Amino acid sequence: MAALLLVNERRRRKSRCFRQRTVHLDDLTDREVISRYRLNKAAIKELEELCRADLSPKTGRSQSIGSMTKVLIGLRFLAKGDFLSEVSDLHGVSKASGAVIVDEFISSVNARLNNIRFPTDRNDIIQLKRTFYQKSRIPNVIGAVDGTLIPIEAPKENEAAYVCRKNFHALNVQAVCDTDMRFTDVVAMWPGSQHDSAIFDACGLKDYLERTGAGMLLGDSGYPLRRYLLTPKLNPTTQQEEEFNKYHSRGRMVIERAFGLLKSRFRCLHRTGGVLQFKPGKCGKxxxxxxxxxxxxVNRGVPEPQGVIPEATESTPYILDNPGSEDGNLRDQIVRLF
Incomplete structure (x- = not known):
């Protein structure tokens, strides 16, 4: 009797179904690949080779998920901000497998793709100062700094701290970029309620600039005026000050354009793609x-997506603008150049 029940139970069980994984890069044009995955074919293959050791199957089974499929799943999830179930179905894996793959992919990219580096080589710094001067007519500039809000799901711990000034839960991410909109320094760990100036005061880049005097960053009025952080004049009263503000904005605008391009490429970071449904620590990753x-x-010259999202430019002015201080006098010397 027991044997008969066991046989009937086995008959009622759903047989294992191996889904067909139909996405192949060779079946798509380069334009279609960029539209779906944001990288071109050459960059995707380079990324797969870089992350292969982390993403290769750990089993010898015939239906194991290959490293290229994992790269495509990870890129598609980041690029579109789709539901994980839809991304998994598209690539022929289960939702549970898709969740594991996205986590593996993000960890591998952060471990293997080491291309966020602040310039320390003398020749690189000189070239960076030259390109910023050509754009803004302000000497000694090596980067533009700003913060951007990344929407996330309401966390269970310290929920109120993550409510930003726009009244949604977010991370406040600080970044520095060069004139090519390439990120050179990133801090992605602070809750949305934290002010930009407080994040900068706590970051290691500030200590590096204070210690080395390598150059200046361009920041908006939400940052304090320092000898290594140049902000606009809050209330310009002369033609020179207005010209300075105009060219300062021209140089600083690259970071806002970089944020807009970033969120256009990877819609999971923009509110049109929903919110990141992870804990804050993983959202930062x-x-x-x-x-x-x-x-x-940027390094591979991948074309920008159509309809780049403009980044909001509002900021809370920093009240202590240090007029008459050593920092203020340095800015006045730069203003006189205009």
């Missing part, structure tokens, strides 16, 4: 992975 992939696109 997702942001870092997207920025590393963005830098890979």
């Amino acid at each position: 997702v942001v870092l992975a997207c920025m590393r992939l963005h830098n890979l696109c």
Whole structure:
């Protein structure tokens, strides 16, 4: 009797179904690949080779998921901000497998793709200062700094701290970029309620600039005026000050354009793609992975997606503008150049 029941139970069980994985890069044009995965074929193959050791199957079974499929699943999830179930179905894997693959992919990208580096070589710094001067007519500039809000799911711990000034839960991510919109420094760990100036004061880049005097960053009025952080004049009263503000904005605008391009490439970081449904710590890792992939696109000359999202330019003015201080006098000397 027991044997008969066991046989009937086995008959009622659903037989294992191996889905067909139909996505192959060779079946798509380069334009279609960029539209779906944001990277071109050459960059995807380079990324797969880089991450192969982490993403290769750990089993000898015939239906194991290959490293290229995992790369495509990870890129598609970041690029479109789709539901994980839809991304998994598209590539012929289960939702549970898709969740594991996305986690593996993000960890591998952050471990293997080391392309967010602040310039320290003398020749690189000189070249960077030259390109910023050509754009802004301001000497000694080595980067533009700003913060951007990344929407996330309401966390269970310290929920109120993550409510940003726009009244949604977010991370406040600080980044520095060069004139090519390549990110050179990123801090992706602070809750949305934290002010930009407080994040900068706590970051290691500030200590490096104070210690070395390598150059200046361009920041908006939400940052304090320092000898290594140049902000616009809050209330310009002369033609020279207005000209300075205009060219300062021209140089600083690259970071806002970089944020807009980043969120256009990877819609999981923009509210049109929903919110990141992870804990804040993992959300920060997702942001870092997207920025590393963005830098890979810049290095490889991948075309920008159509309809780049403009980044909001509002900021809370920093009240202590240090007029008459050593920092203020340095800015006044630069203003006189105009």
